Amino acid sequence: MDKKLDIHIATSNEKFQRLEDKIDTVEAKLEQRINAVEAKLEQRINAVEAKLEQRINAVEAKLEQQMKAVEAKLEQRINSIEVQLGQRIDTVESTLQDISKRQAGTDARLWGFLVTLLVATVGLLTKVLFFDLPRP
Secondary structure: OHHHHHHHHHHHHHHHHHHHHHHHHHHHHHHHHHHHHHHHHHHHHHHHHHHHHHHHHHHHHHHHHHHHHHHHHHHHHHHHHHHHHHHHHHHHHHHHHHHHHHHHHHHHHHHHHEEEEEEHEEEEEHHHHHHOOOOO
């Protein structure tokens, strides 16, 4: 009976060993498949990252171009406004010079009128005081 038991235990040990070997084989196959899936996922992730990086770079380039275009338009508008303001300032300055000249002429006429009025008043007073007195 011991012999049968030993044979049975040996057979069971062999079965367990075979099962362990099968489990090890299945585990190795699963490990290989997992590694293959990881490698494929890594490749896909890298490909997606590269595509996203390209798209981001393209968007950045477009934004940079648009920003430069907007900056150029703003620069043109600022320059045209500066030119217009310069022209208006020149016009205002020339108008002020014309007004200043006209004012000088008006001032001269006013002083001439005042001097004439003063002389006429002095003459009238002189006449009234000295020449229009009744004679005794």
